[in-house]
Amino acid sequence: MTPNVTPTVWLIGAGPGDPELLTLKAVKALGRADVVLIDDLVNPQVLDYCAQARLVHVGKRGGCRSTPQAFIQRLMLRYARQGLRVARLKGGDPCIFGRAGEEAQWLSDHGVACEIVNGITAGLAAATACGIPLTQRGMAQGVTLITAHSQDGTMPDWTGLARSGTTLVVYMGVAKLHDMSSQLLAAGMAADTPVAMIERASLIDQRECRSTLAAMTHDADAFRLRSPAVLVIGQVAACQVFGAGDAQRPARAEPALRRQA
Numbered sequence: 001m002t003p004n005v006t007p008t009v010w011l012i013g014a015g016p017g018d019p020e021l022l023t024l025k026a027v028k029a030l031g032r033a034d035v036v037l038i039d040d041l042v043n044p045q046v047l048d049y050c051a052q053a054r055l056v057h058v059g060k061r062g063g064c065r066s067t068p069q070a071f072i073q074r075l076m077l078r079y080a081r082q083g084l085r086v087a088r089l090k091g092g093d094p095c096i097f098g099r100a101g102e103e104a105q106w107l108s109d110h111g112v113a114c115e116i117v118n119g120i121t122a123g124l125a126a127a128t129a130c131g132i133p134l135t136q137r138g139m140a141q142g143v144t145l146i147t148a149h150s151q152d153g154t155m156p157d158w159t160g161l162a163r164s165g166t167t168l169v170v171y172m173g174v175a176k177l178h179d180m181s182s183q184l185l186a187a188g189m190a191a192d193t194p195v196a197m198i199e200r201a202s203l204i205d206q207r208e209c210r211s212t213l214a215a216m217t218h219d220a221d222a223f224r225l226r227s228p229a230v231l232v233i234g235q236v237a238a239c240q241v242f243g244a245g246d247a248q249r250p251a252r253a254e255p256a257l258r259r260q261a
Helices: 024-032 044-050 069-081 100-109 122-129 158-162 174-186 216-223
Strands: 009-013 035-038 054-057 086-090 114-117 143-147 167-171 194-199 207-212 229-233
Touching: 009 024, 009 100, 024 044, 024 086, 024 114, 035 044, 035 069, 069 086, 069 100, 100 114, 122 167, 122 194, 122 229, 158 174, 174 216, 174 229, 194 216, 207 216
Parallel strands: 009 086, 009 114, 035 054, 035 086, 143 167
Antiparallel strands: 167 229, 194 207, 194 229
């Protein structure tokens, strides 16, 4: 956002699910919004912070019917030109596989000021909720965040990733487990490399499955792993070095009924 320009659109990260992981900046922006465009992965409890706003659901989920990206962008532009304050609410962080960059550029090209409000990305929250330190000293020299789902259908460079020496945090990888495992093994990653598969991170119904690179496809099938899920691959995935579990997860609450467009 250009300094001293008041935004009419906020691109807001809602975090991984637990409403307590929202930032204060996100809460303030939601409280000022006139209209909120909501992705599918946003916890309905987050909407308590924008009770005054009109809510418009514009979900985008892999394998399901999705709201076209071009339509979402035109909708933001339309509301902004009507003089409304618009919040685009996304799960996780809007700049981590959340299209915030392209949306911000598109709005700027159309003369609309916007601001990105960061959120805690699911990969970090998932690891913490399971007691996994992504950069444990002596075990991992860095972290690589990667998506197994690309717009053009190409696969990541698993060979390069296997040799990187970093913890791999994989988003949108449930449907690609077999390919991921076979290619990392072919690239020389050890068969007994620990893997943690974490479903619905930070929510009351979070589930986790610990496995190894060679066994993860079989174990995921037996566990009935479902999206949304995050995979942590590397030596740190065998850790549970601090308290984790139900005490860290929010109490279940019934979402309030909301007005919809």
